[in-house]
Every structure is written in C-alpha cells, then in structure tokens.
Amino acid sequence: MKQSRQTILLIALIATFFLGISSFVSPVGRIVCWSLYMVIVLSICLAIMLEARNPYKTLLWFYAILFFPIIGYSLYLVTGQLEVKGHLFREKRQDDRWYFERLEKNKPRDTWRMLTEMEQALSDFIHHTTKSEISFFSSATVLTNGQEKFPKLLSSLKKAERFIHLEYYIFRSDHIGTDIIDVLCEKAKAGLEVRVIYDGIGSLWLKRKAIKRMKDAGVDIYPFLPLREALNTQKLNFRNHRKIVIVDGHVGFVGGLNIGDEYLGRSKKFGFWRDTHLMITGEALQRLHTIFLMDWHYVSGGEKLAIETYSSTKAPSTQVDGAMHVVSSGPDSEQGTMADIYFSMVTSAKQSVWIATPYFIPNKAMRTALGTAAAKGLDVRLIVPEENDGFFTRYGTQSYFDELLSKGVSIYTYKKGFLHGKVILIDGLIASIGTANVDLRSFNLNFEVNVFLFRSSAVHKLVQDYQKDLEDCHQLSIAERQKRGLGIKLKEAFSRLFSPVL
Structure with missing residues (x-):
C-alpha cells in the first residue's frame, strides 16, 4: 500500500474514533463513525493479508490492529514494513x-583447488546469492x-x-x-x-x-x-x-x-x-x-x-593467504541474504560451529540448523554477553536458550564485560566477521557488511580469540535454567513477542 493511502487511513482511523466517542456528535452520527471505523480496520487487515507475508507475522499484526487499532497501525507503519522494504x-x-x-573481475582463481569441496560449494553459494567474487589476493x-x-x-x-x-x-x-x-x-x-x-x-x-x-x-x-x-x-x-x-x-x-x-x-x-x-x-x-x-x-x-x-x-x-568474500546485505538487496549465508555455513559444517554474538534472535531455520548440527554430534557453541545493553535484547536472547540446550548446543555467557563481536567459525577453517548479528534485525532490517574468510591466518587468530573468550565465560546448563523464577520466564516470553524488530 502506498504511503499516501496509509497516511489517509491512519488519519481517518483517528478521526472516526474520536468522533465516535464525542458527546458533540449525535447518536446516529456516532453509529456512522463507528461503522466507518470498523470498515477502516478491516480494510487495513485485508491490505496486510494481501501482502502475502509470513502467516505468523500477519496474525500478530491482525491481533495488534484489531485490539489496539490506532496504536497497532501506527506501529505497523513504523516497524511492520519488513516484507515491503523492496518497495x-x-x-x-x-x-x-x-x-x-x-x-x-578478481584475478583468475588458480588457487581454487586449495579449498575443499565443501568450501568451494559454500563460496559458490555466496557468489550466486550476492554476486561477490572470491578473492585469493587479499x-x-x-x-x-x-x-x-x-x-x-x-x-x-x-x-x-x-x-x-x-x-x-x-x-x-x-x-x-x-x-x-x-x-x-x-x-x-x-x-x-x-x-x-x-x-x-x-x-x-x-x-x-x-x-x-x-x-x-x-x-x-x-x-x-x-x-x-x-x-x-x-x-x-x-x-x-x-x-x-x-x-x-x-x-x-x-x-x-x-x-x-x-x-x-x-x-x-x-x-x-x-x-x-x-x-x-x-x-x-x-x-x-x-x-x-x-x-x-x-x-x-x-x-x-x-x-x-x-x-x-x-x-x-x-x-595468497587463504581467500575471502566481502558481502553486503540490507533492505536494498534480497531479503534474508545474510541469514541464508549463515544457515549455509552451519549446514556445511563437518566438525564444529562456534558463534559469538551480542544479540541472538535467530529465525526458525537457524535454530533448526544449529539443533540438527548438535544432534549429529558436532561441537556447537554459542557465546553471548551475560549482561546486555537492552531489556528486550537480553531477555529475547535468553528465550531461545532452552530449545537449543535441549538439542545439545553448548551456551556460554561472557562475564568479563560486554561482548559485542559478531563471529562465526566453521570447522576452525571458515569464518564470518563483520557487522551482522545473529538476529532478525540484522537479517531483515539493517544495512550490514560482513567478510567471509577461508583458510587464512586471520581465521586461526579468530579461533584463538574464541578459545580465550571461553575462559571468561560461564557455561549454562538445563538444570540451571529450570531454576529461574517466574519473573524471568515472563520477561523472556514477553520480549520474544518483539523478536521481529529487536
């Protein structure tokens, strides 16, 4: 829906609501206003449905707009444009x-054979998805x-x-x-x-x-x-x-x-x-x-x-010191570009998946990939900060712990200070480092840029730093999580509702 139409609908929604409760309007006039109000609300819901977005998100916006029409629609106009950002x-x-x-074009890839078949497949996927060529001379x-x-x-x-x-x-x-x-x-x-x-x-x-x-x-x-x-x-x-x-x-x-x-x-x-x-x-x-x-x-x-x-x-x-791709993602590119690459990295792993991120709000595909990797016996680790810089990001992140712990993912909380780096390590040979977190905001909303490294000395340094960071971490257990109080559970459940925009 065009911005001008959305603005007109919002103004009409506000006007009919206040006229409907006004004592200066006749009873018949108030009935007309409330009728128009409901028609506008239903029209907004119909327009959202026609956008063919994720059914789960569509229902969430339906509930918000039906129960709190003015507030819900105002929030939608500001934060609910995930699937229409292409427009x-x-x-x-x-x-x-x-x-x-x-x-x-980058130089001919005579050193392409230094990569394994799995690494070549991942590089080809990155190139196909983002048009970013691999570089061996960087x-x-x-x-x-x-x-x-x-x-x-x-x-x-x-x-x-x-x-x-x-x-x-x-x-x-x-x-x-x-x-x-x-x-x-x-x-x-x-x-x-x-x-x-x-x-x-x-x-x-x-x-x-x-x-x-x-x-x-x-x-x-x-x-x-x-x-x-x-x-x-x-x-x-x-x-x-x-x-x-x-x-x-x-x-x-x-x-x-x-x-x-x-x-x-x-x-x-x-x-x-x-x-x-x-x-x-x-x-x-x-x-x-x-x-x-x-x-x-x-x-x-x-x-x-x-x-x-x-x-x-x-x-x-x-x-030649390994190879790298430089990848940008954001509202001006295909939706979910970074999420697709992260998913492909995890599903390509043969031995280990190590992740460090300050904000962990994964989509369903990422949670499934991590759980499956752990279930197959891979060493899957996640480091997040013990204290976060926001209420919703802190408890939204924690709301995913139980699911992953139950599938065998090792989760660590960083205690020395605030961990803000965004690093993914695959088998100790491939790395992602950049600005994109493992969260829905980085996947769908933000303009991001990451570097994907293959078999370079930088990857070895990242592995060493990760191992050192583990020394300043506390490993969570299922038993520990089960002891948390009702207040914490409510905070996690409430924060998770806002995960699409965190």
Missing part, C-alpha cells in the same frame, strides 16, 4: 546495480578490541595522501571521536577528499558542533536516513549498521567496533568491551569500497563516484 528501497537497489557492474588482519583497532585506524588516517571514506552506525564526538575528527579536519584542510556517512539514529549523540566543525574544514558529511526523513518515508526502522573505512584505496577497516569511548572500555555501565574488527588490503578492498560508494550515492542525493577513480596506486599483491 521502499527500490530506487536505491536500482542505483546499486550501476556500481556492481563497474567492479573489476589480506585480513584481526584487530582484537578497541585497543588494537583505534591505534591502527588513526595511524592509517594520518598517513592518508589522497582520500578518506568513512561510514559508521555510531559516531560519537567524545574523546576517541574527537581524536578522529581532528585527523579528518586536518586532512580535509590539506586538500584531501574526506567523506563521512553516519547513521541518523545510531549517531544521534554526534554533536552539531562537531558536524559543523567538519563541514567548515571541508569534510563532506551526510546522515543516513535522519530522523525527520525516516519518519516521513516510513524508513525509521531501517538503519545503516555498517562500519567501513577506506584510506587511499590501500587499506580498509570493517567489523563490530563503532566510534565511541565505550569501545575502549571507558563506559561505567559496560566496563570492558570485547569486540572484533578487521583490517583489509588487496583486491577485496574494491568490493568493500563499492559498498561505501553505493551508500554515498544514496545519502548525497545521487552523486555518482566511480570506483575506478579511487583505484590503489600500489602494485597488487601476489601473495
């Missing part, structure tokens, strides 16, 4: 094709926590000679944020091209003074779907969760760490912050950079920046 972002999806068509360095990421990032920014392109979900103007802003302003004043994208909701705390300072220095900076625009276009619930930095076409950064003091463990609420980031060089950087350019085209109102303009001036690497 909302149709223009961006069409524009993105121009960028993908300009990507250079390098990934794991940056463990903010203490490793930010010094590397600042060093690369200070060495920039041509351009800096930076995109973050959360960008704060606190101590570390100011350090980065200082470098961006310095480089812009020196004549470098500096472009910045920040999410309009995630970066609400980025001060206007800081934004003005960057603009005055010559930094081109845009918000991604700012609050007013998002409300007007029904896109409020679709957020840019990506964290991308490209410097001179030589080096790039992607992963779980935003820009803020909390990511260095300076938050009194969270204390130690456990996270994982990647530094990338080589031909895969072109794909990561293209994702930024597509987003820039969207936020800037149509400015096209050709990827070949930003090609690296350094000689391409000929060293």
Whole structure:
C-alpha cells in the first residue's frame, strides 16, 4: 500500500474514533463513525493479508490492529514494513546495480583447488546469492578490541595522501571521536577528499558542533536516513549498521567496533568491551569500497563516484593467504541474504560451529540448523554477553536458550564485560566477521557488511580469540535454567513477542 493511502487511513482511523466517542456528535452520527471505523480496520487487515507475508507475522499484526487499532497501525507503519522494504528501497537497489557492474573481475582463481569441496560449494553459494567474487589476493588482519583497532585506524588516517571514506552506525564526538575528527579536519584542510556517512539514529549523540566543525574544514558529511526523513518515508526502522573505512584505496577497516569511548572500555555501565574488527588490503578492498560508494550515492542525493577513480596506486599483491568474500546485505538487496549465508555455513559444517554474538534472535531455520548440527554430534557453541545493553535484547536472547540446550548446543555467557563481536567459525577453517548479528534485525532490517574468510591466518587468530573468550565465560546448563523464577520466564516470553524488530 502506498504511503499516501496509509497516511489517509491512519488519519481517518483517528478521526472516526474520536468522533465516535464525542458527546458533540449525535447518536446516529456516532453509529456512522463507528461503522466507518470498523470498515477502516478491516480494510487495513485485508491490505496486510494481501501482502502475502509470513502467516505468523500477519496474525500478530491482525491481533495488534484489531485490539489496539490506532496504536497497532501506527506501529505497523513504523516497524511492520519488513516484507515491503523492496518497495521502499527500490530506487536505491536500482542505483546499486550501476556500481556492481563497474567492479573489476578478481584475478583468475588458480588457487581454487586449495579449498575443499565443501568450501568451494559454500563460496559458490555466496557468489550466486550476492554476486561477490572470491578473492585469493587479499589480506585480513584481526584487530582484537578497541585497543588494537583505534591505534591502527588513526595511524592509517594520518598517513592518508589522497582520500578518506568513512561510514559508521555510531559516531560519537567524545574523546576517541574527537581524536578522529581532528585527523579528518586536518586532512580535509590539506586538500584531501574526506567523506563521512553516519547513521541518523545510531549517531544521534554526534554533536552539531562537531558536524559543523567538519563541514567548515571541508569534510563532506551526510546522515543516513535522519530522523525527520525516516519518519516521513516510513524508513525509521531501517538503519545503516555498517562500519567501513577506506584510506587511499590501500587499506580498509570493517567489523563490530563503532566510534565511541565505550569501545575502549571507558563506559561505567559496560566496563570492558570485547569486540572484533578487521583490517583489509588487496583486491577485496574494491568490493568493500563499492559498498561505501553505493551508500554515498544514496545519502548525497545521487552523486555518482566511480570506483575506478579511487583505484590503489600500489602494485597488487601476489601473495595468497587463504581467500575471502566481502558481502553486503540490507533492505536494498534480497531479503534474508545474510541469514541464508549463515544457515549455509552451519549446514556445511563437518566438525564444529562456534558463534559469538551480542544479540541472538535467530529465525526458525537457524535454530533448526544449529539443533540438527548438535544432534549429529558436532561441537556447537554459542557465546553471548551475560549482561546486555537492552531489556528486550537480553531477555529475547535468553528465550531461545532452552530449545537449543535441549538439542545439545553448548551456551556460554561472557562475564568479563560486554561482548559485542559478531563471529562465526566453521570447522576452525571458515569464518564470518563483520557487522551482522545473529538476529532478525540484522537479517531483515539493517544495512550490514560482513567478510567471509577461508583458510587464512586471520581465521586461526579468530579461533584463538574464541578459545580465550571461553575462559571468561560461564557455561549454562538445563538444570540451571529450570531454576529461574517466574519473573524471568515472563520477561523472556514477553520480549520474544518483539523478536521481529529487536
């Protein structure tokens, strides 16, 4: 249903409701108003049914709109557009094709045979699903926590000679944020091209003074779907969760760490912050950079920046350290892209599936895959933070524990601080690392970007970090879960109702 029609229906719904309860309207008039009110409610339900969305979700919206029509329909307009996001972002999806068509083909894959048949099948699936080619001539360095990421990032920014392109979900103007802003302003004043994208909701705390300072220095900076625009276009619930930095076409950064003091463990609420980031060089950087350019085209109102303009001036690497895919997903791509790849990774495993994620709200397919893998005798482990940063995410995550524990999945809660990294390890040889959590928001709502690694030294480092993290975890048991009180059970059940939008 078009936005104009939805707005008219909402206004009519509100008007007929208040006229129906008004003492200034005659009894006959109130009957007419209530009749129209019911016709509008039923029309809304019919329109939702015709969208052919998941039956479970359709029934949930039916209940919400039938019992709380105005509130329910208002929430639907803001958060219920999961299956119609293709319409909302149709223009961006069409524009993105121009960028993908300009990507250079990766070098011939003479080293393809280094991968096993299972790994080749998974790589082919990723390529078929996302058009992301595998790269054997790229390098990934794991940056463990903010203490490793930010010094590397600042060093690369200070060495920039041509351009800096930076995109973050959360960008704060606190101590570390100011350090980065200082470098961006310095480089812009020196004549470098500096472009910045920040999410309009995630970066609400980025001060206007800081934004003005960057603009005055010559930094081109845009918000991604700012609050007013998002409300007007029904896109409020679709957020840019990506964290991308490209410097001179030589080096790039992607992963779980935003820009803020909390990511260095300076938050009194969270204390130690456990996270994982990647530094990338080589031909895969072109794909990561293209994702930024597509987003820039969207936020800037149509400015096209050709990827070949930003090609690296350094000689391409000929060293092989495994392989990688860089994959973007979001409302401008096929729905469930990241969920499908995660599912394929789990079902491809032969020995082990290790997952670390701060938010675990899996779909039915993912729960089935994990349970089946554990039932087959695979080593299936899940690490989540003991304390989360939100009521619904905490108890929504916990609501899935009993089902998985009963199927043999080992679940650990991280006790040292807040675990925010998003890592999946398959057989100790394949890894996913990036911005996408194992939750329905990352699968259906957010703009995300992940790197999938095959047999590289970075995978071995991720395995070592995972094993070390287990030392700071508490393993849950079925007996322990059975002892939790009624209050906890109610919180879990209530939070699970909101799982599609967490």
